[in-house]
Amino acid sequence: MEDVVIPYELPETENHSFFFIDQYIDTRLEAKLHRHDAWELYYVVQGRGARMAGDTLLPFTEGNVTLIPPSMHHHWNYSPSSADEKGHVHYRMVAFKHSFVLNCMETFPELRNRLTGMTFPTEALTFGTASSRLIRHSLTKMDGLDELGRLCEMFRLLPILFTASDYTFVGKPMRIERDVRRMQQICAYVMAHYIHPISLDDIATEIGMNRSAFCSYFKRHKGMTFSQFVTRYRLDTACNLLTHSQNSVSEICYLVGFQDVPHFVRVFTKEKGMSPGRYRKKH
Structure with missing residues (x-):
């Protein structure tokens, strides 16, 4: 059965310009696939997992x-193994309407001078080292401020968010509801089964298509084959494990779904431009 995209209503902000939350939450209670009419700035304080944003x-x-x-x-989607001893993960999040940005630009020339002429992104993006450090500092500082203090901090944040150059695009919008649900099914299936071999017949059956139709559909919407998509997800997961775990390269090979260590090393080196061991040393 296909999952439904939830139109998520943010908490009441009638007496506030934006919504801020410092949240500890059980991994099972985090929101499912959803959308809302606001920018969402999300900082993962503790936890790891997989993020679906648009088509990615x-x-x-x-x-x-x-x-x-x-x-x-x-x-x-947080991994339960990344939770603390209480089963919680931790994030800080700010959500604000686009009208908030436009109103601030109209009211404050200092902000308008910084943002005039820039193009607001239509894709999801993840910030690089320098900008992430500034944003994390602001969001952490917000947690100890009153409402007026948080507003002042937002004035500092907006230019960083919309003029930063150290970012990577991590998701394009999807306009067709049916395709959103299908891609969500596909991604959820990969997240649940990437440790094991995934056949085209299995994934095609999962979303109610025959193998040939599925291959054509996936290539048309993602610009790559399903096999390439799974390999990329496995390699990205391997990169995270190399950076944040003490597992050996051979252990990581099997943890991310490869069945042969030399093959894993060859594929990793070809795609990432360096061996797994060198990647770990560099990061």
């Missing part, structure tokens, strides 16, 4: 800072 599924880890555009479908 990618792993995320502690420290990740991502900006989701208004109305984009997204889902943060």
Whole structure:
């Protein structure tokens, strides 16, 4: 059965310009695939897992800072093993309407001078090291401020969010509801089964298509074959494990679904431009 994209209503902000939350939550209670009419700035304080933003599924880890555009479908799926001793993960999030940005630009020339002429992103993006450090500092600081203090901090954040150059696009919007649900099914299936071999027949049956139709559909919408998509997800997950775990290269090979260590090393080296061992040393 296909999952439904939830139109998610943010908490009441009638007496506030934006919504801020410092959240500890059980991994089972985090919101499913949803969307809302606001920018979402999301900082993962503790936890790791996989994020779906628009048409893209990618792993995320502690420290990740991502900006989701208004109305984009997204889902943060945390791994239970990344929770603390109480079973909780931790994130800080700011959500604000686009009208908030425009009103601020209209009211404050200092902000308008910084943002005039820039193009607001239509894709989800993850910030690089320098900008992430500034954003994490602001969101952490917000947790100890009153409402007026948080507003002042937002004035500092907006230019960083919309003029930063160290970012990576991590999701394009999907306009057709049926395709959103299908891609969500596909991504959810990969997340649940990537450790084991995934056959085209199995995934095609999962979403109610025959093998040939599925291959054509997936290539048309993702610009790559399903096999390439699974391999990319496995390699991205391997990168996270190389960076954030003490597992050996051979252990990581099997943890991400490869069945042969030399083959894993060859594929990793070809796609990432360096061996797994060198990648670990570099990061």
